Amino acid sequence: MSAHNMTWISYPSKSLASTSLEEIQAFIASQNVISRLMHCYIAFFVPAGLIAAVCILAIFIKNYMQNKAMEHLDSLLLHFTISNTTKILLSFTVINRPDYITVTQLACTVLSFLFNFSYFSSQYSLVLMLLMLLLKRFPPTTALSKVTQRPMLCIGCVLLYAFCLSVMEAVLVGTDNYHLKTYCQLDPLFAWPEYEIVKFTFGFGIPSFLQILSFITLLAKEAPAEAPALQQHIRTYLAVFVISITTFICRLFYNIMILVRTTLKLQKSIGTPKDELVMNIAEIVLFSESCVSLVLILCLHKPCMDRIVQVIRSCRRTHSTNSHLEIPVMPPSPEVMSQ
Template sequence: MVWRNMTWIKYPSHDLLNPLISIEDIITSENIISRVLHCYVAFFVPPGLIAGLLILAIFFRNYSRSKTLGRFDILMLDLVITYIVIILFSFTTVIRPGYLHVTNLSCGVLSFFFNLFYFNSQYLQILMLFVLLLQENRTRALLVTEARPLLSISLALALAFLGSLLVVALLGTAAYLHETTYCQTDPLNAWPEYDIVKFSFGFAIPSMFTILFWVLIVVKMVKADAVPLKENMPSPTVMLCIALTMLTCRLFYNIMLLRRTALKLQMLNGSPREELIMNSAEFVLFSESCISLLFILFLHKPCKQAVRSAIWHLRQKYRRNETVDSSATRTTIEIEELEKRTMAGCSNN
């Protein structure tokens, strides 16, 4: 493959010499990007991280009590950790409307590890949907649920590693490793092949399997003779919600990724409006992890039971405190009335 210099690409907000781009458009775009960032940081990051930490605490508490975790809970734990790491990667966007100013080498490392978790979440979810679909067929389900869970996790991670290695090889910055650049998790100055391969192996192909398994699971759920879930199986509801969230959020982002590829092939930098939409799509992508963690916390059976138990204990504690306070209040009133009567008797004497 011939080395191509993609350093000509600039963000529209940094292409001030372009007569087709007005300063007013740049200012408007950057103001909106800043507001979208504030909304993401305020309304998605805290609930997502809190939900993720609570889920981890619940799993570790269950493990400390029984010294074991359900085989599917181990897969779910890996998915939760992946989502938390993706949220941590979103902190690279806190300087928007600016961008990280680092070397191409550092940007490539950032892109590699982000794509590793990005692919892993997709492949792991497909694996979990596959097992959920085959739960009635014990012989086939044994391939995943009764085997070592680490083997299943290793398979998804190996595929994610290969996918990340492939897309990073298509960054096209090997000849400019020590030059500085403005960086995103999906670098702007990557070759068009980078975006196409990531779209294919990180969204298009996995999404076909996800949609297929999603539809088949829904068909099974509406059948009257559907077999109830076993204890070590996840609820279909939580898996279907996660899959739908991932498809929705990543669809928007990948459409914009292909749009960016089309601009590269036309040797264009785009407009401030397209930069705004791309940044918004990136925040939507990161918000997917936050939303999915909330679904797991409130819909996954072990987590849902732990939340209900915590709420029940809080209610009982509140009622006990309320009873104690009420008793103390009545006692105080009785003492005051007794003192008044005593003082009244003394004054009469």
């Protein structure tokens, strides 16, 4: 249980071992970089992500009210949008970086639970979308096709699975000293090493393997004769494929740093200011990925694109009508006529 005693751990920026000039310069440089990245994220990525989320939700709700139904892919994208929006809202905990928010360990565990729930939900909903697109190209004759025709059941299974994983992660944060104040990240520094291992395995390793397997099957397997060409299939569902690649790249960087932090914990080392800097960069990259994914849905998903084009055309038509309104000519007054 010695590995579970995390009372020794702290951030390098909060426990400088010496006051050498090199260490102070490294500390100042890392703090400046973190601060600038945080301001860039808050100023550009957060507004873009939240505006995109509001537009996506409005478009999906309006389409549902008009058609009284929702496409299976749209249902999964709606769930993906809500999960990513939750992550963006939770990312406001980085607003005071390079410092960290100070809360009790219990409050930090609750924030971590909410973050992990949205993290796992978005990851596995993306896997479901890829599976659904794969089955559209290679229609199965088994009961699997019936399951994929019930997206709400699939979303319910994803939510239940994400909830169980989040509860497990909350337990692995640690069960002692809940009343004590601590510096908090959404992936708590004081969590047991098993926390990062479980998160890497179930939050990145398994989903990434399934995503890569889906891409390999899509590219390597010969489609039925009646199926559309591969280029047409990818172009039709471009948003999902681009989001999959973007998510994989951003989360790969983040999960590598998660494993690096686990290694430091097992070595009983708090690391260096550079390690802390890279971990903070990885965290901001992860949050930025949520914003970028929502913008990609808005710009690449066909129902969203069609609605945007419709709104733009309506605005242009209204502007054109107003600019061509004729100004009525007033008849001359009697005085002018008498002259």
